[in-house]
Amino acid sequence: MISINSKLPTVGINIFSVMSKLAQENNAINLSQGFPDYPTDPKLIDFVTKAMKDGHNQYAPMPGLPVLREFIAEKANSLYNANYDPETEVTVTAGGTEAIFTALASVINPGDEVIIFEPAYDCYSPTVKLLGGLVKPFELHAPDYAIDWEMVKKLFTANTRLIILNSPQNPTGSILSKPDIEALIKLIKNTDILILSDEVYEHIIFDGEQHQSVALYPELQERSFVVASFGKLLHTTGWKLGYCLAPAKLMTEFRKVHQFNVFSVNTPMQLGVANYLKSEKVHETLSSFFEQKRDLFRSLITETKFKLLPCKGSYFQCVDYSTISDEHDLDFAKRLVTEFGVAGIPVSAFYTKNKADKILRFCFAKEQRTLEKAVERLMKI
Ligand code: PMP
Numbered sequence: 001m002i003s004i005n006s007k008l009p010t011v012g013i014n015i016f017s018v019m020s021k022l023a024q025e026n027n028a029i030n031l032s033q034g035f036p037d038y039p040t041d042p043k044l045i046d047f048v049t050k051a052m053k054d055g056h057n058q059y060a061p062m063p064g065l066p067v068l069r070e071f072i073a074e075k076a077n078s079l080y081n082a083n084y085d086p087e088t089e090v091t092v093t094a095g096g097t098e099a100i101f102t103a104l105a106s107v108i109n110p111g112d113e114v115i116i117f118e119p120a121y122d123c124y125s126p127t128v129k130l131l132g133g134l135v136k137p138f139e140l141h142a143p144d145y146a147i148d149w150e151m152v153k154k155l156f157t158a159n160t161r162l163i164i165l166n167s168p169q170n171p172t173g174s175i176l177s178k179p180d181i182e183a184l185i186k187l188i189k190n191t192d193i194l195i196l197s198d199e200v201y202e203h204i205i206f207d208g209e210q211h212q213s214v215a216l217y218p219e220l221q222e223r224s225f226v227v228a229s230f231g232k233l234l235h236t237t238g239w240k241l242g243y244c245l246a247p248a249k250l251m252t253e254f255r256k257v258h259q260f261n262v263f264s265v266n267t268p269m270q271l272g273v274a275n276y277l278k279s280e281k282v283h284e285t286l287s288s289f290f291e292q293k294r295d296l297f298r299s300l301i302t303e304t305k306f307k308l309l310p311c312k313g314s315y316f317q318c319v320d321y322s323t324i325s326d327e328h329d330l331d332f333a334k335r336l337v338t339e340f341g342v343a344g345i346p347v348s349a350f351y352t353k354n355k356a357d358k359i360l361r362f363c364f365a366k367e368q369r370t371l372e373k374a375v376e377r378l379m380k381i
Pocket residue numbers: 034094095096097098121166169170198200228229230231232237240241242
């Protein structure tokens with residue numbers, strides 16, 4: 001019998017796969033895993049198709065096609081007044097997920113401690129553990145999930161290596177404010193602590209708020225990996241295309257890992273996306289596109305027994321079901337699929353300790369009629 005010493009003994013199949021599968025098996029409306037159910041812009045498809053037909057089907061350069069890296073650097077410059085050299089400080093990745101994995105793998109050594117704000121996106125913690133790092137969770141609480149930075153400081157030790165930020169945040173839809181950033185700058189001054197800033201929802205922020213990228217702040221930029229995803233920007237989560245920005249010193253280490261992980265990301269998509277983005281300024285209209293969906297979904301939900309939590313960014317809306325049921329959120333989420341035909345994500349899945357607050361996350365990146373149909377079903381509860 002071959003014995004395997006699992007590197008992740010407590011990890012099972014992730015919650016997005018579990019809930020999407022259950023939704024499919026029960027023919028339910030799937031508001032669980034975050035992905036749009038409407039078509040991709042045909043113009044974008046044409047650009048990618050043309051790139052393939054024109055013969056751009058072999059390896060891209062390891063860090064990504066220069067034309068795409070240049071677009072990315074210009075966008076960061078115009079939005080955040082940040083200088084990233086496309087030659088040495090921008091790398092195209094296989095989605096945000098690969099960027100997160102690669103950034104962590106390039107700087108986390110066994111015994112290094114990583115501070116993660118929870119509820120947290122599911123890949124952070126297993127990746128840190130896989131690398132021999134130690135996760136230091138900092139639990140945030142509904143409804144606002146605000147960060148008490150003085151308490152964060154108490155987690156600091158001589159081994160604190162990195163802090164993971166995520167704004168707008170998945171799953172809570174909360175955002176970091178300018179005072180948050182100022183508190184963070186004060187906290188890490190005169191330390192060697194690095195930052196991984198997951199900004200995949202940077203262009204989905206509501207009510208006129210400005211996204212507080214770490215790239216806006218030189219004191220943070222110099223120590224940060226910034227992660228982004230074209231899946232969110234272009235409504236194409238299945239294309240798994242993203243990128244990482246970092247100062248040359250960090251990016252050099254990042255590329256050492258990236259080149260032996262995926263080497264390079266698929267060529268025709270990079271070229272198609274670069275050409276499409278030359279004429280379509282998608283990032284300028286994405287927030288208002290999703291703000292309409294958020295407002296519609298929120299107004300529909302008020303007709304149900306679910307209580308709305310704030311949603312300042314991302315395409316996720318959290319709801320409190322404590323007046324409906326006492327069940328654990330995973331049980332409740334499963335019953336919602338099997339008995340009412342709507343799938344959501346139990347927020348306990350995003351906490352190390354499985355903190356169950358009777359909160360579900362719904363994705364509103366859906367057609368209007370999908371949201372209406374889902375809420376019709378939720379009204380029956
Ligand atoms: N970070 C967060 C917060 C996400 O929500 C996601 C995907 N939904 C990712 C990273 C991964 O992005 P990608 O799908 O481009 O790998």
